[in-house]
Amino acid sequence: MTAVALPQQAVGPTFSPAKMLHARNKTVEAVQLIAKQIRPGMNERQAKDLAKATLEQMGMERIWHGIIVRFGHTTQKTFNQRIDPDNVLGENDIFFIDLGVVWDGHEGDAGDTFVVGHDTQMQDCAMAARQLWQTVRDKWLQDGCAGSELYQYAAKQAEAMGWQLNLEIKGHRVSDFPHAIYQAGNLGDFAACPDTGLWILEIQIRHPTLPYGAFYEDLLIRETTSAEA
Structure with a gap:
């Protein structure tokens, strides 16, 4: 990517769009691989340890934000709240995974929600x-x-769909590691159109009456993404 107009979209000298996409793809792959290994009866601490071991086996460089795995009622928690290590996944339950991983010097960030068992409302939520x-x-x-x-629009669409959008979760920058040096702030507070390949769009919703929610995040890019598969 060449020079960008706004400092909030600055990148470092090693930034590569191709490497950014690779980091995104590897993180999406990791989320799916970890989800396939999570079983009822496992607690959040065990799931987090499993996720870390899987990432190490995949050859990650490092974690750039903490591994988050939430089960059942804790799927309502926001990013900065601790996991509940003793919270156990039920036979009919919902969970999500949120990973921030560095691959080849670039920040991947992906999250998705999964359901075990046959609860159709949880499946609808995910x-x-x-x-x-x-x-x-x-x-x-x-x-x-x-x-x-985008986040004003998301809130209206969520309500129309029968869900509640958590507006404490507003997306963020990614880049060559570490993006934090640019002090970019949240996507939901960004006053310009986000450029391709630099911002994570995060969506976290709650069931309107039951104690659970769902989470999905991915990189905003103009190429085809897993959400379209």
Whole structure:
């Protein structure tokens, strides 16, 4: 990527769009691989340890944000709240995984929600987070909206779908490691249209009456993403 207009979208001298996409793809792969290994009866601490071991086997460089695995009622928690290490996944339950991993000097960040058992409302919740993410991404592609407009739109769409959007979760920058030196702030507070390959769109929703929610995040890019598969 060449020079960008806003300091919030600055990148380092080693930044590569191809490496950024590779980091994204490897992190999405890791989320799916870890999810396949999680079973009812496992607690959040065991799931986090499993995730770390899987990432090490995959050859990660490092973790750039803490591994988050949430089961059942803790799927309502926000990013900065601790996991509940003794919280056990039930036979009919919902969980999500959120990973921030460095691959080849670039930050991957991906998250998705999964259901064990046959609870159709939980299945609908997990699917709704993915669908809402795609709807908001389509808005970005078609209209070139500012980050703040995207989250206003997301809240309205979530309500229309029968879910509650957690507006404490507003997305963020990624880049060549470490992106934090740019002090970019949240996507939901960004006053310009986010550039491709630099921002994570995060969607976290809650069931309107039951004690659980769902989470989905991915890199905003103009190429085809897993959400469209």
